[in-house]
Amino acid sequence: MFENHNHLAVSEQILIRGCIAGERSFQTKLYDKFAPKMLGVCMRYARSREEAEEILHEGFLRVFTYIKSFEGSGSFEGWIRKIMVNSALARYRNKIHLSPLFDLSSSDTEVSSSPDAISDLSAKELLAMVQKLPAAYRLVFNLHVFEGFKHREIAEALGISEGTSKSNLSDARAILQRLLNPKKKLAPYQ
Amino acid sequence: MNKNLHDIDDLFRTSLEFQEIIPSPSVRDKLKASLEKADAESYKKSLRWKRVAVVLGAILFAVAILESEIFTSRSGRSNRMYVVDKADPVATNNKQIERNENMTFPESNRLSLDLFKPLNNTFIQEPDEKKFDYVRESTNTYVPAHQTFRTEKEYEAFSLLNKNNSPVVISHKPFFSKVSGDLPSHQLKQLERQNKNGIGFKSHWLIEGVFAYEAAGYQLDSDLPNEISNIKHREVHEPSYSGGVLITRQLTVRWGLQSGLLFSKTSIGIAAQKIYAFQNPAGDLAYKYITSSGYAFIKPQSSMPSFGDSAVATEGKHTLRYVTVPITIKYRAGKNKFSFFPGVGIEANFLTDTRVETEIQTPSGNEMVFFNELHGAKSFYWSLTTDAEIRYNLNNRTMLSFRPSFHHAISPSTENNIVETFPYSFRWGVGLTIKL
Numbered sequence: 001m002f003e004n005h006n007h008l009a010v011s012e013q014i015l016i017r018g019c020i021a022g023e024r025s026f027q028t029k030l031y032d033k034f035a036p037k038m039l040g041v042c043m044r045y046a047r048s049r050e051e052a053e054e055i056l057h058e059g060f061l062r063v064f065t066y067i068k069s070f071e072g073s074g075s076f077e078g079w080i081r082k083i084m085v086n087s088a089l090a091r092y093r094n095k096i097h098l099s100p101l102f103d104l105s106s107s108d109t110e111v112s113s114s115p116d117a118i119s120d121l122s123a124k125e126l127l128a129m130v131q132k133l134p135a136a137y138r139l140v141f142n143l144h145v146f147e148g149f150k151h152r153e154i155a156e157a158l159g160i161s162e163g164t165s166k167s168n169l170s171d172a173r174a175i176l177q178r179l180l181n182p183k184k185k186l187a188p189y190q
Numbered sequence: 191m192n193k194n195l196h197d198i199d200d201l202f203r204t205s206l207e208f209q210e211i212i213p214s215p216s217v218r219d220k221l222k223a224s225l226e227k228a229d230a231e232s233y234k235k236s237l238r239w240k241r242v243a244v245v246l247g248a249i250l251f252a253v254a255i256l257e258s259e260i261f262t263s264r265s266g267r268s269n270r271m272y273v274v275d276k277a278d279p280v281a282t283n284n285k286q287i288e289r290n291e292n293m294t295f296p297e298s299n300r301l302s303l304d305l306f307k308p309l310n311n312t313f314i315q316e317p318d319e320k321k322f323d324y325v326r327e328s329t330n331t332y333v334p335a336h337q338t339f340r341t342e343k344e345y346e347a348f349s350l351l352n353k354n355n356s357p358v359v360i361s362h363k364p365f366f367s368k369v370s371g372d373l374p375s376h377q378l379k380q381l382e383r384q385n386k387n388g389i390g391f392k393s394h395w396l397i398e399g400v401f402a403y404e405a406a407g408y409q410l411d412s413d414l415p416n417e418i419s420n421i422k423h424r425e426v427h428e429p430s431y432s433g434g435v436l437i438t439r440q441l442t443v444r445w446g447l448q449s450g451l452l453f454s455k456t457s458i459g460i461a462a463q464k465i466y467a468f469q470n471p472a473g474d475l476a477y478k479y480i481t482s483s484g485y486a487f488i489k490p491q492s493s494m495p496s497f498g499d500s501a502v503a504t505e506g507k508h509t510l511r512y513v514t515v516p517i518t519i520k521y522r523a524g525k526n527k528f529s530f531f532p533g534v535g536i537e538a539n540f541l542t543d544t545r546v547e548t549e550i551q552t553p554s555g556n557e558m559v560f561f562n563e564l565h566g567a568k569s570f571y572w573s574l575t576t577d578a579e580i581r582y583n584l585n586n587r588t589m590l591s592f593r594p595s596f597h598h599a600i601s602p603s604t605e606n607n608i609v610e611t612f613p614y615s616f617r618w619g620v621g622l623t624i625k626l
Binding site for chain 1: 202220
């Protein structure tokens with residue numbers, strides 16, 4: 001099986017082999033190597049750090065359960081990332097049909113609108129803005145912007161129509177823009 | 191599209207795409223605990239199948255031992271032989287039969303004393319060549335132990351098939367039940383008894399595919415009568431099904447031993463109930479959902495419960511799947527088109543899968559919950575079974591069967607649950623049996 005993994009680093013091959021054998025020490029090493037990156041992914045899909053860590057936990061459980069099925073045809077990190085995204089989708093999929101409610105007046109993440117100020121925004125602040133989005137908008141925004149999904153693919157993944165996907169993306173952008181420029185009025189989200 | 195919107199995409203992508211955040215140490219500990227648990231589950235599952243294999247192996251071993259015992263006792267009975275003088279082709283008179291207890295012969299060449307002795311004075315008749323032409327033709331026939339013939343045609347067929355196959359010539363005509371018209375009634379009865387006891391019977395295998403509709407229920411036991419009452423009011427058994435393969439070793443004409451593998455699925459509907467938050471084995475707070483088959487912890491995704499919190503679980507359902515290995519003693523009554531096969535036995539039931547599905551009401555709306563683990567459900571329990579199978583012979587090898595049966599647990603299917611559950615079920619099954 002591992003003969004085909006020539007493009008993978010040797011250390012990664014050894015890690016995968018150890019995890020397939022169920023060796024706890026290898027599983028720990030694999031977790032230590034990828035958990036910080038994957039928590040970064042999960043944080044964007046979750047509303048809070050607690051939820052993100054639960055998604056991370058479920059995702060790694062799936063990784064260790066299905067690692068035998070990793071064919072080695074692509075990047076191992078990409079495979080893990082896909083599992084994390086699917087875990088997040090499974091968690092929020094049943095909520096995306098609820099009509100999103102978003103109250104900008106209660107937002108505490110508003111920042112000044114000057115271009116310099118926006119560029120100075122920390123990743124933490126931007127992440128907080130994404131997390132403030134309703135689940136339906138957050139999923140579509142993440143899938144489109146970070147995973148590069150087209151609206152047709154998003155519609156399939158979430159069980160919604162392409163039109164809903166486009167509309168949710170547009171609304172998500174509008175909300176984020178408002179959060180970035182609180183004093184500026186935007187047409188799409190009135 | 192608005193350029194600002196693309197700028198927003200870029201801004202978030204560049205800032206967050208490769209962001210790394212160190213998880214809290216509790217995630218690693220929790221993951222480790224979950225992996226340990228998954229390993230234990232997987233080990234338990236493999237152990238379950240090993241147990242099934244051991245039980246089946248033990249049954250097969252017992253059948254083999256039992257059968258060899260029966261075979262030995264039959265062989266012992268047929269050690270005393272009568273050898274018929276080869277030189278006299280029509281030596282059917284019992285006076286000419288020599289007794290030789292020391293000689294041994296291959297099994298196929300033996301003539302059982304039991305077959306002849308009780309009847310020899312009157313039953314074996316003087317040859318009458320005019321009446322029994324086949325006597326002369328059959329002088330090269332070798333009669334195996336316990337072989338009897340009900341009609342002359344049967345004997346003729348046997349003679350044709352077995353001619354010239356043995357170095358020992360038995361030159362008499364075996365008796366026929368047909369020619370026993372002149373026999374005294376007590377000897378006739380003796381002959382009938384011999385036939386009933388299966389002289390000439392060969393043990394054989396029967397394989398049967400069965401499918402059954404199941405009306406299931408349970409008997410609950412607890413020190414808390416209110417809990418029994420609550421659960422009984424909440425739960426309703428739904429129609430369930432079972433199916434599998436049964437193998438019967440017909441040891442004698444009347445008695446057989448049956449075993450096999452049966453797969454059953456039992457579904458129980460659960461009415462709405464209020465559930466309360468407790469600490470689960472992992473140390474988290476979750477709502478405890480109690481059923482007659484065990485309990486589960488529900489952690490809503492939308493809101494974490496606190497101590498003392500309650501929630502409403504709407505109607506739900508839990509499904510249990512078992513693999514059952516029965517061992518049943520079967521008695522056969524009737525030899526015609528219809529035969530009756532009542533049986534009684536014991537079953538080992540191995541839990542292979544549980545699934546609970548319900549919906550809980552949370553402040554942010556209803557949330558569907560599925561889980562595959564029921565705490566307090568035992569992986570194994572014993573039950574007694576009795577059935578009244580009726581078979582209809584389609585031909586010599588194939589039979590259709592109808593088998594009503596009753597099964598009742600003799601050990602509880604739960605442990606450490608609020609109630610002890612003893613499942614029972616009535617099954618109405620149909621099957622197709624093939625004689626191997």
